[in-house]
Amino acid sequence: MTAPQVEIQLIAAIVAAACALPGAFLVLRRMTLISDAISHAMLLGIVVGFFLTQDLNSPLLILGATLTGLLTALLVELLHRTGLVREDAAIGLVFPALFSIGVILISRYAGSVHLDTDVVLLGELAFAPFDRVVIAGWNIGPKGLYAGGVILLINAALITLFYKELKLATFDPGLAAALGFSPVAIHYGLMGITSLTAVGAFDSVGAILTVALFIAPAAAAYLLTDDLARMLFLSVGLGVAAALSGYWLAYLLDASIAGSMATMAGVIFGLAWCFAPERGLVAAARRRVRQRWEFAQRMLAIHLLHHERQPGGEPELQMEHLWQELRWDRKFATRVVSLAEGRGLVTQQNGRLELTDRGRLLAQESLLA
Amino acid sequence: MALPDLALDYTLRTVALGAMLLGLSSGVVGTYAVLRRESLLGDAISHAALPGIALAFLLTRSKESALLLAGAVAAGWFGALLVSAITRTTRVKLDSALGLILSVFFGFGLVLLTFIQKQPDASQAGLDRFLFGQAASLLRRDVQVMAIGTLAVLLAVLLLWKEFKLLVFDPDFARVLGLRVRLLEVILISMIVLAIVVGLQTVGVVLMSAMVVAPAAAARQWTDRLSLMVLLSALFGVMAGMSGAVLSSLTPRLPTGPTIVLVVSGLVLISLLLAPNRGLVWNWARSRARRGQVRAEGMLRQLAALAEHHGSLEHGHPSAVLRASGWSPEQVEHVLHDLESTGYVRQVGADRWAITAAGMARVRTAAEANKAGDVSAYLTGSGGEVTGEGQP
């Protein structure tokens, strides 16, 4: 690997980790689409900031873009509060309008300077190593690395510090308010770091793909664990995995790095969706099959319990009877009986079935439940 | 360019026609999407269409828009399908599923686009126009394809009018009536996909969702009737599409998609503020009036209680006595003067206030209405339960 390759991967991993942290809370709070809106709308903030400062690296520009993100969240909330449109529609109204103004400003007035919708929207990670921080003549590394690193640190610090508050306000905002933790402050705090992260990520991965890094790793982690702290760590891990694998996919195809990272984030979610140990599609299918056999064995035990003391019930205890009485086909019945035998629920002698004590217990339990 | 030329100019006519079709189909379909709280499904579908376009090009090496749009339909449809599969089979909620599909499909589309650009024979393929739309690139054939899509959408709405109405209003009831709700939902999603694909070339994948949401959201403010809402929404869509496309064709460096979106956003803003009944301006005036009424009723009750206590309508009370409920002195004075002008209260001395017989009657009417258990009807002139929460 060449030095720029290492640097690109490092930047990608750091940005992905920085996005995954607020992303986990966005997923749990059902606010992921606000992050979509913020990522789009901050284009306007970047453009206006650029016109004012003429410098894409100016801290003022970062501040302006972050405030635009917060403004977006505020506008969505205000519009929703009027009661005239639902929240989803409010999101769908606000960000296209702000984004459109940004695009028009760029095409009208910034045609000659280095500010391009594509760069803001799509990002260009491949150029990141060329934009370097030079202090007193010393070249100390690419700018993207420092920007991403600072944002990652801020996110990690704030989420560690306010972990308890975020957890409470996410799970039960009513209780948070009743206990004196302002859910509104927590909401806008989260929106603030979401905006800051989106702004920081825009020139490496671009606005729309930031959304993939906010959502996909967190959603995958949500399927893999039942513990909030673990979910946060997993989100970060999966985000980094998406960034690194995305880089190599882009390398193979000679295609957009940011796009490949988003694609890999989607693939990772897809894998979690299929193979998550408890909630995955495969696990669910296997559980259904197991339940079917388990249920059949219970049916068998109940059937036998029902008939074993019944006068004239003797014929019902024959294997032969099962597929009439329980409407099982021969193969199914044989399999159920052999499973039940294996578990020591029934014994079989010359086609006559008898419940063991364990089987009787199971049948009685099943009837009680 | 002078106006008469507008009607004659061939390119402009094509562009205007295309934009009208776009506004028409997305306006109609958007009504249903917005009412079903699926506003942002359009966002996911339009972004999801991008890899479809690129794949169609990669497979056929053709720039034929019918083919590219067929790819967009397939991918958009697949994206919508995945959204619904994710929400049904996992605990991931709708918003995350939408955002996930939107960004991942878009990212994949971007991978394909950059891949195509680096192919030796690709010569750009002009697929970039699908990002933000380029009305000027519309050809007669493109408009024909759009017309077919729009026609299909309109036909479906006309044929399945009452079914869709029920689907939007009460899906459970529709199921009870024996309607095939799943099938209807699939048809509705297909219509959304079609409408979005119709607009992709003009508005682009990034902003197309606005054309689904905005005309319908604006139309909703003016009417409570579905039929009227569909018509208005179509009208707003057509207006925005046409004026936006023409403006951007006539002005250099004015991208089509964003211009159309700004026009339609303007329509939404006007509707939100000014629509009769629901508009914010009216609403604000009404709620001011109501607040005043609540205060006045409270004041009147206090005075009535005092009058009963003293057994006389002649006994005046200073406004300071009436300040009980944490109101400022100014508010109390204001309310008292209002009540005086309606004849429920009179001033019997310097800062001495008493309720009149008419005022007593008013308090009694209020109490009666309350006994009937229908205070809200009494207050607002309409029955019904309290709906909606004040909290976000």
Place this chain on the structure above:
Amino acid sequence: MADRHNEGVPAVAVQDLTVAYRERPALWDVDLTVPSGVLLAIVGPNGAGKTTLLKAILGLLRPVAGQVLVFGEPVEQQRRRISYVPQRGSVDWDFPASVLDVVMMGTYGELGWIRRPGRRERERALAALDQVGMRELSDRQISQLSGGQQQRVFLARALVQAADIYLMDEPFQGVDALTERAIVMLLQQLRAQGKTVIAVHHDLQTVPEYFDWVMLLNVRRIACGPVAQVFNEHNLRLTYGGRFAMAAFAREVEETAPTVVTPDRSSSGGGARGAA
């Protein structure tokens, strides 16, 4: 025991409270005085403003008019003394947290910003889980709980707060018989400790059995006082209007009347106590 220093001050005093959601009033000129140490049920039809009243007492809503005092002070200064059990359906039970996690949330109020719960808080949470019979399930993921278990988790969380006033929004909604009994026992324990409970309640038949005060609410306050004094057909008819069928009340009287003699019910049928 709950408040020696302000004996005689009502636990909750609501005056002239009016709350409106947009156009419609949800509460209209409501007065309510709840003495310390009673179990109060708030009953009324759907849309009567019951949850709204709880939220207003908690200071979660801004009223159009009126005020709420808790132990004679604005609620903001008394937050520690109030605990809240929301409706079960108001939260997302898919949230990645264990039973213990949720119960510990009850300690967050006294911890304040930033400080984390430690071993002491953990012990208290476990003790509260003991009280509701859920200690063995403390590591269970909350999405795997039954409705009754979820309700008991919420109750345990409220107990951890060690408050003087408990506001509960339909604690009996959709719970199994076991949980219902557990909640009733808990209510009695709370009363024995001199705590005040205000609960939104749906089942008219169990009001005399579980509670000693009742408030009948339908946007306005219809009546409020000891069950024996105000829980009668006249007031119920006023509260429920035409919607209140005679038959329902007849059944309710029939079913509750003979049971008053059983020991545990006569202790909770607190008409005499409330009047005293």
